[in-house]
Amino acid sequence: MMADKRMTADEVAAELSDGMTVGIGGWGSRRKPMALVRAILRSPVKDLTVVSYGGPDVGLLCAAGKVRRVVFGFVTLDSIPYDPWFGRARESGRIEVTEYDEGMFATALSAAAQRLPFLPTRAGLGSGVLKVNPGLRTVRSPYADGEELLAVPAQRLDVALVHLNRADARGNAQYLGPDPYFDDLFCLAAAKRFVSVEQVVETTELTRLGPVQSLLLSRSTVDGVVEAPRGAHFTTAVPDYGRDERFQRHYVNSAKDTDAWPVFVDRFLSGDEDDYLSEVDKFTQEGAA
Amino acid sequence: MSHTATRADVVIVALAELFRGDGEVLASPMGLLPALGARLARLTFEPDLLLSDGEAFLLSASGVVEGWQPFRRMLDTIVPHGRRHVVMGANQLDRFGNQNISAIGDHARPVRQLLGVRGAPGNTVNHRTSYWVPRHSKRVFVESVDVVSGVGYDNAAKAGLRFHDVHRVVTNLGVLDFSGPDHSMRLVSAHPGVAPSEVEDATSFALETAGAGVTREPSAAELALIREVLDPKSSREKEVPS
Numbered sequence: 001m002m003a004d005k006r007m008t009a010d011e012v013a014a015e016l017s018d019g020m021t022v023g024i025g026g027w028g029s030r031r032k033p034m035a036l037v038r039a040i041l042r043s044p045v046k047d048l049t050v051v052s053y054g055g056p057d058v059g060l061l062c063a064a065g066k067v068r069r070v071v072f073g074f075v076t077l078d079s080i081p082y083d084p085w086f087g088r089a090r091e092s093g094r095i096e097v098t099e100y101d102e103g104m105f106a107t108a109l110s111a112a113a114q115r116l117p118f119l120p121t122r123a124g125l126g127s128g129v130l131k132v133n134p135g136l137r138t139v140r141s142p143y144a145d146g147e148e149l150l151a152v153p154a155q156r157l158d159v160a161l162v163h164l165n166r167a168d169a170r171g172n173a174q175y176l177g178p179d180p181y182f183d184d185l186f187c188l189a190a191a192k193r194f195v196s197v198e199q200v201v202e203t204t205e206l207t208r209l210g211p212v213q214s215l216l217l218s219r220s221t222v223d224g225v226v227e228a229p230r231g232a233h234f235t236t237a238v239p240d241y242g243r244d245e246r247f248q249r250h251y252v253n254s255a256k257d258t259d260a261w262p263v264f265v266d267r268f269l270s271g272d273e274d275d276y277l278s279e280v281d282k283f284t285q286e287g288a289a
Numbered sequence: 290m291s292h293t294a295t296r297a298d299v300v301i302v303a304l305a306e307l308f309r310g311d312g313e314v315l316a317s318p319m320g321l322l323p324a325l326g327a328r329l330a331r332l333t334f335e336p337d338l339l340l341s342d343g344e345a346f347l348l349s350a351s352g353v354v355e356g357w358q359p360f361r362r363m364l365d366t367i368v369p370h371g372r373r374h375v376v377m378g379a380n381q382l383d384r385f386g387n388q389n390i391s392a393i394g395d396h397a398r399p400v401r402q403l404l405g406v407r408g409a410p411g412n413t414v415n416h417r418t419s420y421w422v423p424r425h426s427k428r429v430f431v432e433s434v435d436v437v438s439g440v441g442y443d444n445a446a447k448a449g450l451r452f453h454d455v456h457r458v459v460t461n462l463g464v465l466d467f468s469g470p471d472h473s474m475r476l477v478s479a480h481p482g483v484a485p486s487e488v489e490d491a492t493s494f495a496l497e498t499a500g501a502g503v504t505r506e507p508s509a510a511e512l513a514l515i516r517e518v519l520d521p522k523s524s525r526e527k528e529v530p531s
Contacts, residue, residue: 027360072405081404087401103364104410123369124410126437131437
């Protein structure tokens, strides 16, 4: 009997416990597993360490008080530079951070994926990254050059959450857009791996939909598959849909205004995923009217 | 059409000049004006530059996809391999070219959270880096930056960085390089209509201005490309008003 790994977003959230280190795939406001993030917002879990090429996933989790620490190289909404909730969490001193260079961040995940204690790089040397992370160490090349390099420690994850375009029920998952981001690396670095997708299809469909190189995740690195149509909203999941810029602006304007934020939460985040999508549809229709 | 260049036109040519001599390297201009500058350079004196669409595709000058460069490839190989010239922004910049885009104030509890260091540490230790500052002011050009994101010459010397190469800074007032004593910042040229003293007054640290020239005016052919091909809607004028 082949494993059927299909589950719901709420079942994924129930796999998390307080204090866990959770890696979130995508990049900025691009292909973020937002349906899984929304399920975490509905759950009682707290004190998470969030490891992310950050976008609104980080902002929303900060807004809900789920975050103890963020491991990041940036937090941005791409078309809007700053996420107001991440800014507020930092400026109020409510969260701790591990701030890395973007390349160091990938190096840390690569070391974890390869089960190495660290990997060497030049990125970070001479910069404030060493000052704000006093635990970082350098290593000297044992060869004739003797160069001193930064030893980036492995960033292991308890859980990885990623969103792709298609998968089969066994966890072979496919991206159909231009960029895989680092989603396979997040999964390789994690003890438990959950992928949400726009659509679960038969395995035979996958290579009809795209070239074999688009099969980013092997089922051996996936523990759960969630069918979540528009599960990256309001970030982009091209070619299924682009970023919902109007909604993102609404998120930012609401997040900037402490009076408007409860209204946003009440309307969009107080129900389940179906309620969310139906309110988003109404919001879109209001904009078109 | 007027043959007089606006400040934005002069800036775009100065940004294009950053890439002169680069040959077949990836140009990574961050922001509208650096992107216009890079495209102008490719259409004129640097035809072999590589440019992306801002996402995962490399596009030729005629808009044809000529390559694939997702973020993973950028960080794993393109940046460390070094055949790249990035033009980044800067919330703060000091006399040795240390740049901050991370946070203002104490990092543990910043007064203002910015983007984060992003790729600035890796860029500056691996390949040529230039900066674009649309509003030259004492708030940007500071005595010392709060969080060193892009590495300057003093810190690069201490860390023994072999591939460090901070090239130039283009602002709305002029062009600066690091040919002063100990690789400190020096005014190369002030834009037409800007006195070197104006640049000094907008800079917190003592700026070497002796020998500064005047930034060159765009040629008629460059003006035509900027106005008719690269930016017919004049978006550049909003970023750098004349």
